[in-house]
Amino acid sequence: MSEIILEAKNIKKYFPIKKGFFMREVGQVKAVEDVDFIVRRGETLGLVGESGCGKSTLGRTLIRLYEPTAGEIQFDGHNFLKLKGSELRKKRRDLQMIFQDPYSSLDPRMTVGQVIEQPFIIHGLLQKKEREVRVKQLLEMVGLKSSHINRYPHEFSGGQRQRIAIARAIALDPKLIICDEPVSALDVSIQAQILNLLKDLQKRLNLTYIFISHDLSVIEHVCDRVAVMYLGRIVELTTREELFANPQHPYTQALLSSIPTIGTGKKKMSKVLIGEIPSPINPPSGCTFHPRCPHSFEPCSKIIPALEGPVDHTKACHLYDPKYKKTNLTTQKELL
């Protein structure tokens, strides 16, 4: 088992809600609540969940675009949250991000060359000539032509723009890249190109990815391990094979059964989840999933389940707690 590159401990991120003339704080949006996980060097960890589950907030908190409300992040041997000033800057080189919307993440007034050389300028690396050589090299690495260097983002299609964003992200030889829904704004045929590119670069540059997506088919394609999030918490964390073959948390099961699949025929939707995601301002008591859960029983509304189980398959669900064994624990087959 390879070494741990990033460890997140009890990460919390609350956003204050302010109201009135004095902007008094009247409440908090609990976007991320007690999240723990590790990422190993060279792997791809998927974060999956529906909108509002906190996956993007978590991604942004990990690179300190948002300062976490509480928690600890160990990155590459450093206590990342304690770093300041030039030290933080230096460490940030190793941590990059690719955003969802390639239309808003590139400055429309900068040429592609300027966009990609920004990281070198910011970090005071390379001379002008060297920068140009490197930028051209990067463009070719992501499947664009070096002659594109003087064009503006609007001259490119969505897929090509995402390639530019990827070139910018890998410019400083990072160790870890957080990909926040990198393909959800793209057409299917273009999605495949970008997913293949990300995989190739991972092999070539020995990158580690944290891959955020709402699309389970994409997650299944790229990830080694997957964390399923619901209302700010991780509800199940396991390997890809386990997750798709043997999902245990009722939410994961519902999520998997809602993926539309090709070639199964016109079918009756069976396991459709009722209700919607509750508000993170005032989350339900106990297990936050219990109002929608088909298997909820007494403790669910009272006690928050911990993420437990064998190391390679943890889940936060009372159904698997031996304390409650007597109650009606249905088998996998029945649940699905």
Place this chain on the structure above:
Amino acid sequence: MNPVVEVKDLETTFFLKSGPFKAVNRISYSINQGETLGIVGESGCGKSVTSFSLMRLIEKPGLVTNGQFLLNGKNILLLKDQEIENVRGGEMAMIFQEPMTALNPVLTIGYQMDEQIKKHMRLNDKDSRDRAIEMLQLVGIPSAKERYSAYPHQLSGGMRQRAMIAMALSCNPKFLIADEPTTALDVTIQAQILELFQSLQEKMNMTVQFITHDLGVISEVSDKVLVMYGGQTCETGPTQDIINSPAHPYTAALILSRPQHGQRVERLKTIEGSVPAPHELPQGCPFANRCPNVLPQCWTHKPPLETIASRPDRKLACFNPLPI
């Protein structure tokens, strides 16, 4: 059985500064009573323009330049503006992709529904209110009475889409166009909406045209499918047949480029390049510049849409199809 919907040689042209551009180029199809036709394609292929043309919602610089759209034998494209207002929302209705932009933010859900119900069903205030609330209940909106007087921003995305569906169905349309109705929604909510949609369709025996870019959704809701590219039909036929054995290289590529649940491959098949810009469309087949099976004649001649000899229920426009 006579088809409820017949579209013949539909052509919609946008007169742009750079010259005219045919967003929809001679599309023909028909849909029978109670059937669902899925139209699938990537952005810019003309699938939404097709629906807007049928609803007579094309605005300048666009114009429907050719073709017929027969709804129960009546050519909708020839109706006067006033006549079309009686049909739109009544006999045929449309559900849009983004309920937040399709609904009027300063009017309550109830007001917007009433307007339509009063016009088409000629009901008085009280009856139309009852009808609206009944529809909201039918689409599974909890506490429908309160929601009736709510504004669109007070509802969640899934609820807004339900309200849109309720509105579209409130006058018992015979023909419903659903333009990417679930694309903006989360998977679990998408599953809820698709389920609702199917049960309502069965109940009301509606004829539906369902537009999406998601082959998975198409495969679960539609009986027939029409694959579009560059404003033209690539192939059309029964959904399962086409998805299991696509004949057009574009359909095949579309299916293979989608990561499939349960079938993990090291690399996804890709379609090289991207959809060409309107003025860059090849002379012949619009897919020629990205096609792995391209022949010299593909560049110069448009492949005609013809019935496949061995599959009389399928039509294909390709000079060099895959074996099926």
